[in-house]
Amino acid sequence: MNLGYRLAYRLGFTPWERAGRRTFSAQLAALLDGVAPPAAGAKALDLGCGTGDHSxxxxxxGWSVTAIDAVPLAIERARAKLPIAGADVRFVLGDVTNLPAYVDSGYTLAIDVGCFHGLSDDQRTxxxxxxxxxxxxxxxxxMFSFSPGHRGPLPRGASRGDVEQALGGWTVIGDDAMDTSEASGILAMAKPRFFRLVRD
Structure with missing residues (x-):
């Protein structure tokens, strides 16, 4: 998927960025409202951050955020959005399948808006x-994910079972269908969900 994303950013074809801002940002914000406010210095991780809006x-x-993506142009565009008053964000070019090589430790919150569901089984592990x-x-x-399905070049999606298998040290505490009433046809047909997990 990495080559496809690199090409998509070069061509300016990034519908997931637009959907993230317009279609489900409110639902993600509501889920974040349910997370306890961060203590001073609390660290969050944005996996597959794209151009950084969610980061x-x-x-x-109030989070101290490290955001990681494998697409150089996405990270370049994300960095161009800083500085923003009150936002402690560091954008890192790196690989979500080898996190310890690119980020430090001690994170108490992570978000994934459409990264995991495009990975292979080995990459998910x-x-x-x-x-x-x-x-x-x-x-x-x-975690935001399409439901499983064959969609050509689009992400294959992930079920709750897929998530539980790859994240064995985590417990799913929420599995919520996304409100697709204002989504485009393709996004609605993908039956997206938000999974909420807690590390054991």
Whole structure:
């Protein structure tokens, strides 16, 4: 998927960025409202951050954010959005399947808005292992995912079982269908969900 994303950013075809801002940002914000406000210096991780809109929102909420993506142009555009008053955000070019090589540890919140659901099985396992290594017990993960399906070049999606298998040290505490009443046809047909997990 990485080559496809690189090409998409070069061509300016990034509908997931637009959907993230317009379609489900309110639902993600509501889920974040349910997370306890961060203590001073509390650390959050944005996995597959794209151009950083969600990372910046986390920073504005008071989190110290590290945001990672494998697409150089996405990270370049994300960095161009800083500085923003009140947002402590660091954008890192790196691989979510090898997190300890790119980020430090001690994170108590992670978000994934459309990254995991495009990974292969082996990549998902590596993602889960790395995420466990850099987060604290009790850390929370909010994950957006298409439901499983064959969609050509689009992400294959992930079921709750897929998430539980790859993140063995985490417990799913929420599995919520996304409100697609204002979504485009393709997004609505993908039956997206938000999973909420807590690290054991």
């Amino acid at each position: 910046i929102q986390l920073g504005i909420r 590596a993602y889960g292992n790395g995420l466990g290594a850099v987060t604290e017990p009790g850390a929370q993960l909010l």
